[in-house]
Amino acid sequence: xxxxxxxxxxxxxxxxxxxxxxxxxxxxxxxxxxxxxxxxxxxxxxxxxxxxxxxxxxxxxxxxxxxxxxxxxxxxxxxxxxxxxxxxxxxxxxxxxxxxxxxxxxxxxxxxxxxxxxxxxxxxxxxxxxxxxxxxxxxxxxxxxxxxxxxxxxxxxxxxxxxxxxxxxxxxxxxxxxxxxxxxxxxxxxxxxxxxxxxxxxxxxxxxxxxxxxxxxxxxxxxxxxxxxxxxxxxxxxxxxxxxxxxxxxxxxxxxxxxxxxxxxxxxxxxxxxxxxxxxxxxxxxxxxxxxxxxxxxxxxxxxxxxxxxxxxxxxxxxxxxxxxxxxxxxxxxxxxxxx
Amino acid sequence: xxxxxxxxxxxxxxxxxxxxxxxxxxxxxxxxxxxxxxxxxxxxxxxxxxxxxxxxxxxxxxxxxxxxxxxxxxxxxxxxxxxxxxxxxxxxxxxxxxxxxxxxxxxxxxxxxxxxxxxxxxxxxxxxxxxxxxxxxxxxxxxxxxxxxxxxxxxxxxxxxxxxxxxxxxxxxxxxxxxxxxxxxxxxxxxxxxxxxxxxxxxxxxxxxxxxxxxxxxxxxxxxxxxxxxxxxxxxxxxxxxxxxxxxxxxxxxxxxxxxxxxxxxxxxxxxxxxxxxxxxxxxxxxxxxxxxxxxxxxxxxxxxxxxxxxxxxxxxxxxxxxxxxxxxxxxxxxxxxxx
Numbered sequence: 001x002x003x004x005x006x007x008x009x010x011x012x013x014x015x016x017x018x019x020x021x022x023x024x025x026x027x028x029x030x031x032x033x034x035x036x037x038x039x040x041x042x043x044x045x046x047x048x049x050x051x052x053x054x055x056x057x058x059x060x061x062x063x064x065x066x067x068x069x070x071x072x073x074x075x076x077x078x079x080x081x082x083x084x085x086x087x088x089x090x091x092x093x094x095x096x097x098x099x100x101x102x103x104x105x106x107x108x109x110x111x112x113x114x115x116x117x118x119x120x121x122x123x124x125x126x127x128x129x130x131x132x133x134x135x136x137x138x139x140x141x142x143x144x145x146x147x148x149x150x151x152x153x154x155x156x157x158x159x160x161x162x163x164x165x166x167x168x169x170x171x172x173x174x175x176x177x178x179x180x181x182x183x184x185x186x187x188x189x190x191x192x193x194x195x196x197x198x199x200x201x202x203x204x205x206x207x208x209x210x211x212x213x214x215x216x217x218x219x220x221x222x223x224x225x226x227x228x229x230x231x232x233x234x235x236x237x238x239x240x241x242x243x244x245x246x247x248x249x250x251x252x253x254x255x256x257x258x259x260x261x262x263x264x265x266x267x268x269x270x271x272x273x274x275x276x277x278x279x280x281x282x283x284x285x286x287x288x289x290x291x292x293x294x295x296x297x298x299x300x301x302x303x304x305x306x307x308x309x310x311x312x313x314x315x316x317x318x319x320x321x322x323x324x325x326x327x328x329x330x331x332x333x334x335x336x337x338x339x340x
Numbered sequence: 341x342x343x344x345x346x347x348x349x350x351x352x353x354x355x356x357x358x359x360x361x362x363x364x365x366x367x368x369x370x371x372x373x374x375x376x377x378x379x380x381x382x383x384x385x386x387x388x389x390x391x392x393x394x395x396x397x398x399x400x401x402x403x404x405x406x407x408x409x410x411x412x413x414x415x416x417x418x419x420x421x422x423x424x425x426x427x428x429x430x431x432x433x434x435x436x437x438x439x440x441x442x443x444x445x446x447x448x449x450x451x452x453x454x455x456x457x458x459x460x461x462x463x464x465x466x467x468x469x470x471x472x473x474x475x476x477x478x479x480x481x482x483x484x485x486x487x488x489x490x491x492x493x494x495x496x497x498x499x500x501x502x503x504x505x506x507x508x509x510x511x512x513x514x515x516x517x518x519x520x521x522x523x524x525x526x527x528x529x530x531x532x533x534x535x536x537x538x539x540x541x542x543x544x545x546x547x548x549x550x551x552x553x554x555x556x557x558x559x560x561x562x563x564x565x566x567x568x569x570x571x572x573x574x575x576x577x578x579x580x581x582x583x584x585x586x587x588x589x590x591x592x593x594x595x596x597x598x599x600x601x602x603x604x605x606x607x608x609x610x611x612x613x614x615x616x617x618x619x620x621x622x623x624x625x626x627x628x629x630x631x632x633x634x635x636x637x638x639x640x641x642x643x644x645x646x647x648x649x650x651x652x653x654x655x656x657x658x659x660x661x662x663x664x665x666x667x668x669x670x671x672x673x674x675x676x677x678x679x680x
Contacts, residue, residue, distance in 0.1 A: 134570040134571075135569050135570040135571075136569065136570070136601070137569025137570070137601055137603060137604055138603065193538065194537075194538055194539040195537055195538075195539070196537070196538055197534075197535055197536065197537055197538070198533065198534055198535075198536055198537070198538045198541045198573050198574045198577060199534040199535070199570075199571060199574060201538045201573040202569065202570060202571075202572065202573060203570065227622060229475050229476065229477025229542065229580060229622065229623060230474040230475040230476070230477070230539075230542060230543065231474075231475075231539060231542075232542065232576055232577070232580050232619075232622070233538050233541040233542060233573045233574070233576045233577030233580070234538045234539060234573070236572055236573045236576040236577075237538060237572070237573030237576075240569060240572050240573070261476070261477055263477060263478065264477060264622075275618075278615075278618075279572075282567060282569065282572070282604075283569060
């Protein structure tokens with residue numbers, strides 16, 4: 001059984017989009033995997049600048065590019081008709097197409113036919129593999145860190161990516177493990193955990209972070225929230241299957257309620273730590289919290305410093321804003337962690 | 341959005357099966373919904389006796405039967421070829437076919453064509469509806485009881501069915517709500533929760549027990565186990581979405597480990613109670629345990645009495661074997677329950 005896997009290097013395709021906020025996937029790929037992004041293809045009129053050389057599909061092929069990655073959010077979730085000539089050309093040249101949209105690529109007849117001819121793959125990163133295991137709970141070799149959150153959309157993915165970067169810089173062996181579509185595009189592999197049938201969630205999480213070297217860290221992207229009225233099942237399965245040695249709680253400064261569920265006050269960071277340990281002990285008795293990462297983008301630099309210092313005093317844990325301060329304080333604590 | 345729904349009354353079809361243990365679904369339907377089972381159709385040579393009159397498909401149609409229910413477990417999960425004449429005849433006469441097998445009924449061309457012609461439905465009770473909601477966590481009217489377990493296969497379904505029966509006899513308004521395939525066949529509706537995509541598990545559970553009269557009880561069939569290394573995500577989503585006022589812990593006397601996961605000792609009943617309350621409080625602060633139902637089939641009658649009495653002393657809760665002693669002691673406690 002396998003995770004979703006992409007072939008690098010990439011051509012980032014952004015259609016006619018000019019607004020950076022609608023091209024977050026493409027921008028994220030360039031931000032975190034610059035070395036795998038060789039070219040940018042945009043339709044005439046687009047002013048979007050990803051800092052990559054413009055390339056046609058033919059130039060991409062000549063440059064050794066193996067996948068065209070659709071790097072925009074699509075209004076309505078569908079592939080626009082005026083993209084089809086370009087996508088078909090890419091497929092016929094043997095490039096895989098990678099997308100995270102609602103409509104299935106293989107349901108578009110022109111692309112399916114072209115893929116059958118060239119042998120290229122049409123990869124929907126929202127679609128999990130057809131066959132997944134049931135979780136065994138068996139101890140795997142290597143170490144694991146999971147990011148968890150007080151809510152959705154509080155920085156679990158970017159915290160994990162920054163941890164991977166900082167851990168590698170500190171000389172640790174670390175690999176980001178993606179559990180959502182944008183993460184999968186960035187990592188080049190992974191499993192869209194929230195799209196997995198519930199019986200197989202913890203099994204999928206086991207597949208996502210397999211046996212590894214004893215001193216290797218998988219840094220696993222969390223999903224949902226253990227106190228989330230809609231998504232806690234996903235969080236539970238990912239936690240139990242990941243059997244993390246360590247976890248980092250992600251939070252957004254100033255958020256008071258579960259976003260979109262205004263009847264539900266946000267859990268405290270302490271409550272998330274306690275509950276995560278309680279549940280995580282099922283598959284890893286040594287699970288421990290190694291820090292907190294707060295999205296402080298609503299605060300000034302002064303306020304951020306005070307907020308993080310106060311929080312660190314309160315919790316007795318390193319508290320960072322992964323994207324503003326980095327995660328070195330957490331990595332230092334990880335280095336001291338004794339793992340059985 | 342709707343649950344899976346069946347049309348009664350039923351013709352129970354058991355092919356050439358003669359072994360009662362392989363016809364549990366059919367037997368369960370007769371046991372719990374005798375009034376909906378008008379006839380039995382078996383192939384020549386079968387000695388299986390469900391206590392129903394034998395009927396051909398044509399006789400069933402004439403008797404007003406609306407669905408043919410496949411009441412056997414299938415080795416390999418496939419519909420045998422020698423069933424197709426009978427199933428096709430039933431479909432052409434307008435009877436729905438109801439099955440809980442791995443192969444999709446609609447993928448069998450003869451049946452799909454016949455259904456297109458007659459307008460009958462091919463209902464796979466393992467297949468959840470295509471569109472399900474995300475859980476809202478909003479309080480619904482009416483009362484809910486959920487059966488939970490120390491493990492899988494400890495009597496959660498039959499305890500819920502016995503509770504429904506005993507509650508109705510005691511004058512309470514009660515409806516069994518099915519979350520698994522056999523339960524759905526018995527209830528005539530429900531949702532196969534373990535086959536739902538993880539993002540929608542708690543939403544599916546909400547759909548399963550909608551708003552109701554203030555004094556009405558939904559008695560919801562539990563799934564998995566909150567300490568189960570494979571299936572805890574299903575249990576979590578069902579618990580959070582069900583927002584139960586009351587729960588009953590199901591257990592099997594003598595079981596020491598999670599069945600099939602021998603590295604995992606069975607949790608104590610106390611641990612299951614504590615954890616279920618802790619998690620259930622997210623969507624119902626008043627959640628409380630009202631009793632325990634133990635499968636004591638490995639014990640003698642004397643041993644059973646002592647086992648249940650000792651357990652009741654230990655826990656301070658009514659403890660029954662739902663199928664051997666009934667659940668009146670639990671129903672009595674339910675009657676005294678104050679629900680906000």
